[in-house]
Amino acid sequence: MDIVAALSMAFALSFGESLAANVVALMYAGGQMLEGYASGRAAREMTLLMGRVGRTAFRYVGDRLELTPIEKIIAGDHIMIRQGEVLPVDGILLSRRAILDESALTGEPLPVDHRAGEEVLSGSTSIGPVFTLKALRPASESTYAAIVRLVETAQTNKAPMARLADRYGLAFLLMTVAIALTAWLLSDDPRRALAVLVIATPCPLILAVPVALMSGISRCASIGCLVKDGSALEALSRARVAVLDKTGTLTRGKPEIVAVGCSAWIDKDELLRLAASLDQASSHVMAAALIAGAQERNLRLSPPTNVEEVGGSGLEGMVDGRRVVIGGSRFVKSRSSRNASQVFENHHRSGEAAVTVAIDGLVAGNIIMADPVRAEAISVLQRLRSAGITKIVLASGDRLDVASHVGNILGIEQVLGEQTPASKVEAVIAAKSFGPVMMVGDGVNDAPALAAADVGVALGARGAAASSEAANIVLLVDRLDPLATALVVARRAVAIARQSVVAGLGLSVAGMIAAAFGYLPPLHGALLQEVIDVAVILNALRALGPSKSEGGPYSQFASIATRPASKTQLS
Structure with missing residues (x-):
């Protein structure tokens, strides 16, 4: 030209x-x-x-603050974030709360109130009081x-x-x-x-x-x-075709409390409070979910003592002078003298897990955990179809019955379970016979399929x-x-x-x-x-x-x- x-x-x-x-x-x-x-x-x-x-941040060195270039911040450093500053690294909130403007990341204009222990993302802007952040990874990552x-x-x-x-x-x-x-x-x-x-x-x-x-x-x-x-x-x-992963994509990717079943002699909140208090001594993913659920209900957690954990089974300890056992049904019953009721057996459905709790030797109830379907998933799939997606495939590494349960909730016509990374790639290639394929996923196991789509x-x-x-x-x-x-x-x-x-x-x-x-x-x-x-x-x-x-x-x-x-x- x-x-x-x-x-x-x-x-x-x-x-x-x-x-x-x-x-x-x-x-x-x-x-x-x-x-x-x-x-x-x-x-x-x-x-x-x-x-x-910014190019610098205030890092705690002992009991004093030091202005440090962000490229020198490493995982585990404690950083002070002032009002108006942009978070330079991903981290865990150590202070009681932080109010962040996440519009640069999400496009959403409303501020978000984060509580202690929650992960917050770099790029967010602090619009509330000063808070302390524990870096999860270097700024470059x-x-x-x-x-x-x-x-x-x-x-x-x-x-x-x-x-x-x-x-x-x-x-x-x-x-x-x-x-x-x-x-x-x-x-x-x-x-x-x-x-x-x-x-x-x-x-x-x-x-x-x-x-x-x-x-x-x-x-x-x-x-x-x-x-x-x-x-x-x-x-x-x-x-024209969408192949979707399940865990973390159509579901939230982490367990949440969906129900609490308990005997008449104990309140649901008290059952959850005692279980979550004991679980503070465990690093299990279910323990983190129980603690988060109790905090969301504003329950006061007490420090556990004399805790004994059996890997993969459960744990036992003292909370506020009461002996609490939590874990799988068989483990809890083996540590209990008698059962109060059998109403908790087979309470959970496909895709859900039951955490059994015993208090003072008495089986008290079940806490039902599940990886819930995202609240927006159904409406998003409807909008994808309206926008021209003619076929939707759910490809999950979970058991077929668990994947099918999610597929039935969302109205997905084809569900593939127990998929390995290689079989997900094969599913993407097979879907190409129906038109250009869009693959949606979030895990390392999804990376090959994402590249193949x-x-x-x-x-x-x-x-x-x-x-x-x-x-x-x-x-x-x-x-x-x-x-x-x-x-x-x-x-x-x-x-x-x-x-x-x-x-x-x-x-x-x-x-x-x-x-x-x-x-x-x-x-x-x-x-x-x-x-x-x-x-x-x-x-x-x-x-x-x-x-x-x-x-x-x-x-x-x-x-x-x-x-x-x-x-x-x-x-």
Whole structure:
């Protein structure tokens, strides 16, 4: 296109059309400036990510604070976070509470109230009182650093559609020169050739595609979905089949209390309080879930004493002067003198686990644990189908009966259980017979399948780093809501890019033919072409804005019962 511009200006000057030459030069430079502005505006959400975190943080060294470069912070360091500061590392909250603005990560504008012991992510901004954070990993390995690396990849990669546009640019140049020479030879009027060259400068093909795709990537970033490059956005727009992991993707990936069954002689809260108090001495995942459940109910936990743990079975100890035993049914009964009731047997359903509790030698009740289906999962799957996904497959490493239970809840037509990483790859390859495949997962075992799919989507907020690296798209929030919206955004952005190219090239070719027959003098042709270029760029920028089919602003649906109960959203 630089060649076309140079030819048109050189011809204009040689034939005395200095005004046309100046218009071409001015409008060509103006078009480049507009393109730069458009691309800069489209990338603003991602660019803002790069400079948010400071270069230093206050680290506790003994009983004093030391201003430390964030690259020297290591796992286990205690850091003071002041109001207005951005968290430089992922960590565990040591103070009683912290109020964070997580909009840079999630797109959700409401502050989130975190309690002691909860994990908080780098990139969040403190908008409450000063608090202390225990670093989980170095700054270079934090969630925010990974996001920035993905952003840099997204900014440097170029989509296949744009590369295709570059290749077509050469064909367009040859076609332009051919039309110009033909017009000159048939009319013996070199000004007709000049008019053809002028109206071809510059080309909508080069301007519209990258602007529309970058706008779509930016729109996705603003709703908590990071698309690594334009090719990923194009692949997402073509997806017709969704293969979904279960644990951590359709379910929350960690056990929660779903029911407490107990005898008439003890209160449910007291049963849970005693069990959670004893479990403070255990590192088992069920113990952490019990403690979290008790804290969510504002139960006062007491320190356990004389604790004895039998690995894989349960533990026994004293809490507030009472002997408490907790674990599997067989283990608890073996440590109890008698059973109060048998009503707790077989209480749990498929996919649930029962933790039995005995108090002072008496079997007192069961605490039913389950990995619950995400609150937003059903609505997200409905929206995916509405957006054009024709087939959904659940591929889980769990037993088939557990996976089928989740599949029945969500209305998924095909459920695959006991899947290894290799068999998940085979499931993705088999699904390709029904159309382009989108794979969604969060664990290390999902990484091969994510790489094998036409487009891989990872839950980056809590998922494994390997899955985020293998995926083309990363959800920056621990929810599925952005995925359905991103699918709509991708299809709209690609449609706008094609629309802009077809309309722009069609108008350009029509103008070139008119100029070849002498209906458009060079000056008028230059002005007409610039109008076409401005129109296609402005049309491509429409991909930045929301559409009616996105289902409304992200913040309206993202906050509906999708956070753990321990995180209170403040009005």
